[in-house]
Amino acid sequence: MTSLRAILSIIAVSLLIVSCGGGETGSEATEAIPAGPITLTGGPVSITVDPANGARITSYKYQDKEVLNQDQGNNGLMFGSTVWTGPQEDWGWPPPAAFDTKPYNVVKVRDNVYLFTSEVDPESELRLEKRVQMTEAGEVGLRYAVINESNKNVRVGAWENTRLPYGGRFEFPIGDTAWSKVDPLPLVIKDSTAVIFLDEQNTEPAKVYASLRDTAVRYVHEGLIFTKQTMITGKNQVAEGQAPLEIYFDPENGFSEYELHGGVYTLQPAQRAVMRVKWTLRKE
Template identity: 25%
Template sequence: MINLYILLSFLAFSNHKKVEDKVIEHGKIRIEVKANVGARLNQLYFDNIPLLVSDKEQEEYYGSTWWPSPQRDWHWPPPKSIDEGAYHYKQSATSAKMTSSPLKTSDLRLTKGIEIINDHKVRFTYEAENIGKENKTFGHWEITRLAKGGRVIFPAGSAFGDAEFATFPGLLYFKKDKNTEKLINPSVDCFDIPIKKGCGTIPHTDKTKLLADGQDGWAAYLNDGILLVKSFENTEIDRLAPTQGEVELFVNPDLDFIELEEHGAYQTVAPEQTSTWTVDWYMYKYPSNMPQDAASIKAFVEKNIKVNNL
């Protein structure tokens, strides 16, 4: 009886995992989604190369997902129906649409759209519907977990965070000081942040998270010869959710991953209304004969990716 019970439990678990994993693929791109776990993007392959930290590497903190911003509204964990719940899943040849099933306590219904545009581009569309009875104020927030060992590049904005938030422990809010100056390449006005394997903080600091004002609407990560660029609407810092940055970088102090995040505008959405936000991901093999410095990476992005013509 014990052996039979173990066998049946294993088969049930295997079937559950099989149901969770959905696949969208076309050309050089293959996407794996866990529809029953927050419709989380578990892995994205470009030319058979995995780009994300998947559930094979991290049991809890893996893949890419969406949260409402700011975090101070819900602290931790994220809203369960959005981050962990099962989504209704509908797929076509090169795209999928997934809609959450809110709990009674939830006031947001989230629909995630994924579309493979071509061999180098995937579009993510987030539709957050206010299903509550009162106005809901929030911002869009995409969180993507990537392996350490690469380089984060994004254009630096000119706005600075307020001094009050800069005092929060563990955070490096964008302010002009000796720390942020070391993170910015002044010749191209870009954040240029190497992420060494095994590191536990933002380079040149004792902080684990950088919250910054970006510019031009893109942030890139170069790792193992693959360049991933996230392209989004540029948002001024005074239009963001309180205590957040337009581009955020989190370096996990204990585990082997970082989070490259971006935020949309903070807004008030009336009952039965929906806010839509789009982020495009571009993937390229970075030429081995090109330098891996901020100037070269920025030039490559601007040449190959039309971030201003979405």
């Protein structure tokens, strides 16, 4: 029977907390496994994580139908789902290799639950943990922890970036603000729901920033609905210059980005900022 703790880790989606200490306790991390792509399956849904490639989520499928972008682009990185730290102005571009591309240590916590731990980024002196859990029903629980390994206070939050194909549409309960550097704003609003269509009307890259009225954001494409749930909704909860939801699209290069920010906190040494997100994938 699923434990209460396991249920709460899935239901308490995207709640950002700050707590002292390092990673998982030794009593939970029970089985070390060799590096290599790891696939978790629940019902018709599967998710694959590659510890050797920044613990990137490289595949997310309903039966045999892939929802994530698989075209790696010119730099070999514009695919799957990754995690960085916010605000972006702290590191510019590219993202810190310790988080985005370098190998992670991996530990099997129990069946369908894995913990991935990065190196310490030498510039920020931060470390990243990713905990991935799949339920029997096919719901994915993701917990990201940014850990301050320095001897000074650091203001930081987690940032999930999921690359998708260019196509379909995003739907989200828009909050009190949305903005972009392009005019007009590339979205339509119907009954308090904002919709961004990834179609031929868009000819140039653009990014939309938005606060949220509710916690569920949907991506609909080729008969599948990919939903993320987060409890961070307000612009004032995330890092300066960022938003709870960010959607980037690049028609020419054929991909889009489905981004959520966790809360931003001032971490003392050894403290962590934790972000929880729930993913579901089903037929339209």
